[in-house]
Amino acid sequence: MADISKLRDVMRKLRDPENGCPWDVAQTFGTVAPYTVEEAYEVADAIERDDMDNLRDELGDLLFQVVFHAQMAEEAGLFDLDDVAGGITDKMVRRHPHVFGTEDERADGKKDGSWEQIKEEERSDSADDSALAGVAKALPALKRAQKLGKRASRVGFDWPDRQGVREKILEELDELQSAIGTRDAEEMEAEFGDVLFSVVNMARHLDIDPEKALTDANYKFERRFRDMEREIAESGKRLRDFNLETLDKYWRAAKNRVG
Numbered sequence: 001m002a003d004i005s006k007l008r009d010v011m012r013k014l015r016d017p018e019n020g021c022p023w024d025v026a027q028t029f030g031t032v033a034p035y036t037v038e039e040a041y042e043v044a045d046a047i048e049r050d051d052m053d054n055l056r057d058e059l060g061d062l063l064f065q066v067v068f069h070a071q072m073a074e075e076a077g078l079f080d081l082d083d084v085a086g087g088i089t090d091k092m093v094r095r096h097p098h099v100f101g102t103e104d105e106r107a108d109g110k111k112d113g114s115w116e117q118i119k120e121e122e123r124s125d126s127a128d129d130s131a132l133a134g135v136a137k138a139l140p141a142l143k144r145a146q147k148l149g150k151r152a153s154r155v156g157f158d159w160p161d162r163q164g165v166r167e168k169i170l171e172e173l174d175e176l177q178s179a180i181g182t183r184d185a186e187e188m189e190a191e192f193g194d195v196l197f198s199v200v201n202m203a204r205h206l207d208i209d210p211e212k213a214l215t216d217a218n219y220k221f222e223r224r225f226r227d228m229e230r231e232i233a234e235s236g237k238r239l240r241d242f243n244l245e246t247l248d249k250y251w252r253a254a255k256n257r258v259g
Contacts, residue, residue, distance in 0.1 A: 007064070008081060011071045029072060036065040037138065048215075094118065131155045142210045145200040153204070162205045169198045220259075227254040 014024040039062040046055040070081040095118050097105040128134075131154065135147045152158060159165050176191040203210040228250045232239055239247065 004067075004081070007067055008071070011064075011067045015071055015075065024068075027068070027072070029069060032065065032068055032072075033138070036062075036069070039065050140211060141196075142200055142214060145197050146204055146210055149197075149201045149204050159201075159205070162202065165198065165202045165205050169195065169202060172198045223258050224251065224254045227258045
């Protein structure tokens with residue numbers, strides 16, 4: 001059975017300035033970061049497809065990214081893989097007092113909000129004391145909007161109910177329509193972003209993950225569109241042979257067939 005030390009040795013050899021791989025040696029945190037994000041998405045994709053063999057491989061690729069960053073940090077005298085593992089171990093123990101805490105903490109069990117309370121205490125030690133501190137800028141935009149709205153809500157900056165969010169969405173749609181009238185590209189983009197941000201807040205009030213909801217909608221659209229393409233192809237025609245009204249009939253039929 002291979003252990004993590006062998007993987008670390010492989011990484012060190014790849015980064016060896018004299019005998020390593022030129023590509024690996026040339027990399028920096030910044031150049032590796034996009035691959036790290038990509039591998040995380042590939043892990044999620046394997047899970048979505050319920051492909052456990054592929055998940056094993058993708059987790060290995062993601063682990064390699066962690067080792068890659070840790071190796072570069074070790075070379076710079078910042079930290080190493082042991083520090084990374086130790087840090088996350090300490091964090092998980094700290095955030096689960098109902099599992100690892102005192103006898104009284106374990107007896108009390110898990111309390112609602114305790115996880116976030118502990119995270120707030122951790123953030124209080126940071127130089128950035130904003131309620132929005134620590135929301136990573138590299139997150140997918142929908143996920144980041146969700147987190148920003150949630151953080152603001154915790155300190156009372158939120159609509160009291162869903163109706164307030166609905167009215168905000170309608171307000172932003174009106175502002176988008178006004179921007180469209182100006183034909184100012186930057187203004188239209190800004191107002192469109194406000195519409196999306198408001199819609200994400202509605203998702204939060206409905207306890208819906210907007211990233212998952214949009215992902216599911218993408219899959220649904222693709223499934224229906226491909227079925228419509230197949231149906232039209234079997235008739236010896238192409239999509240461009242029909243007007244929009246006829247295509248809409250094919251689309252509705254596809255919805256009935258594949259959901």
